[in-house]
Amino acid sequence: MAKAEAAASRRAVLGGLAAAAILGRARAAEPVNLVLNWTPTADHAPYYYAKAQGWYEQAGIDLTIETGRGSGAAAQRVAAGGAQLGIADMATAMLARSRGSKLVAVMVVYANSPQGFYWLKSSGIGGPRDFAGRSIGNPPGDASRVMWPAFAKTVGIDPASVRFVNVSPQAKMQALRSRSIDITSDFYNEHDLKLRLFGDDLGFLAWREIGLNTYGNSILANEEVLRAKPKLVEDFVRVSQRAFAAAVQDVGPALRALLAAVSGLDEANQRDQWRRILELMRDPTTETVALGAFKPERVAADYELLRTYFENVPAMQPEAAFTNRFLDTAIRMPAA
Secondary structure (H helix, E strand, C coil), rough: CHHHHHHHHHHHHHHHHHHHHHHHHHHHCCEEEEEEECCCHHHHHHHHHHHHHHHHHCCCCEEECCHHHHHCHHHHHHHHHCCEEEEEEHHHHHHHCCCCCCCEEEECCCCCCCHHHHHEECCCCCCHHHCCCCCEEEECCCHHHHHHHHHHHHHHCCCHEEEECCCCHHHHHHHHHHHCCCCCEEEEEHHHHHHHHHHHHHHEEHHHCCCCCCCCCEEEEHHHHHCCCCHHHHHHHHHHHHHHHHHHHHHHHHHHHHHHCCCCCCCHHHHHHHHHHHHHCCCCHHHHCCCCCCCCHHHHHHHHHHHCCCCCCCCHHHHHEEECCCCCCCCCCCCC
């Protein structure tokens, strides 16, 4: 009996120590804000999954995920220190960095540009040369607005020949259907939804089809945070890599975590989105170096594109705009 009581006492002490250790880790977890590029959808599901699984907490990160208002706004918020980490289009981030914003990309999500323009063929638009004199509807912080001069000059029209109309992400399709706008920009993720809505009347051009295949959504870190707390950034990156790799194998759990945290999303639509996202995530570098890895030559080419199509882009070292050093090279995109 005494032995049993002693064993029970030891178990109670060990249990108490374990609980104290867990509480201690919870108290020690550092608050980190991640500001998204837009409202949460399938491409953000891995962050919600890792948070729901407790992976960030186990790494000492108390993560808050904030809804975004566009790549430009996310980049500004991270640069100003309002959030330690954010998600933004890489070209937008590099343009901001060249103009003094202290941003460093630590992981690429879209190795291929997700940017595209959509219109209705019945409106008389046959392609991008017909955009002149038309209206383009999207939010003020949309990355396509930032990169519009590059697109316009590539297809051979005057960048000033279109009129931009402020439209929220949720209102884009209704605005196009009602013809209150002629064209809208959107990510390739929701291509299937638009096909269902508009059928054969849908016109579409992916930017990557005309040679504008800049790196897309990337995780950005505030440079001061990166310098002061590199281990924190590394832990976030590696947990996120792990979550994306899990979703590549089976997106179901990640989507369930997303749907539990965010209302108003349709699961079938999010699954369609994820299939498109896999196309955007995969390139030779993410398959052979690491999931989330940048190729230095491509970053340099993206910077030269900015210098070609934008005025007053200050000189900078493109390699200073990103780092692969926090990535786990054992985690890679599987070959298609």
